[in-house]
Amino acid sequence: MIYWQLFLAFFRIGIFGYGGGPTMVPLFYAECVQKYKWVSEEDFTDNLALANALPGPIATKLAAFIGYRVKGWSGALVANCAVVLPIVLVMIALLQVIYQWKDAPGVYGMVQAIQPVIAVMTGVLTWDFLQKGWQGAGNKSGVALMLVLSLVALLFLDLHPGIVVGIALAGSFAYSTWVLRKRKTPGGKEGAA
Structure with a gap:
């Protein structure tokens, strides 16, 4: 039954995730967190x-x-096959049809009409994650600084998102390591920060 x-x-x-990984994230959340409660928020x-930090498709x-x-390696296999199927x-059934009719007004309009819906779904999920990250952050000024620096890097410096994620991971690792070392007293025991 669980399989x-x-x-x-x-x-x-897989069916409703039109547009790839970012559009599938809200669907993953709805199915796996809200409906079945397989994982916590x-x-x-x-x-x-x-x-997002690892290479490859997010789905x-x-x-x-x-x-x-949910079910170990066999559950991972079932889930991956189901999301890709x-x-x-x-792709097999419609690729030729879409290729033949790509310039038809109806097909072009359909593709253009779905894009704002995808943007709204992604924006809502981003806002939810930002709120949860803000509430759970111990250092709010650090979160605000990372948000501003990420926006500057992506929008104004035109850095690749992978580079921004890599820098954020390295910076977060360095900061957390520094905080842990700062907590240690000279005798090697941990003290209060």
Whole structure:
């Protein structure tokens, strides 16, 4: 029964996740956190951040993580196959048709109409994550500084998002290491910061 639920949940994500990884994230959240409660919001947020930092498609990484959490390696396999299957079937069945009719006004209008919906879904999820990150942050000025620096790097310096994520990971690691070392007293025991 659980394998069937895993398959159906991830198959639905694959069907309705038009546009790739970023559009699938809200669907993952709705299915895996809200509907089935396979993972907590904190686990989902943490693993979404990790999935964004690692190379490759975000959908397969989230499917593997959640499937593994639910039923081990076999759950990860079922979840990954289910999330990829609709994409493969649609590509095989419709690629030639879309290629033949790509300039038709109806097809072009359909593709253009879905883009604002994807932007709104992604924006809402981003706002939710920003609020949760802000509430859980011990150093709010550090979070604000990272947000501003990330925006400057992406919008004005035109840095690749992967580079920005890499810099943020390295900076976060260096800062957390510094904080842990600062807490240690000369005798090697931890003290209050």
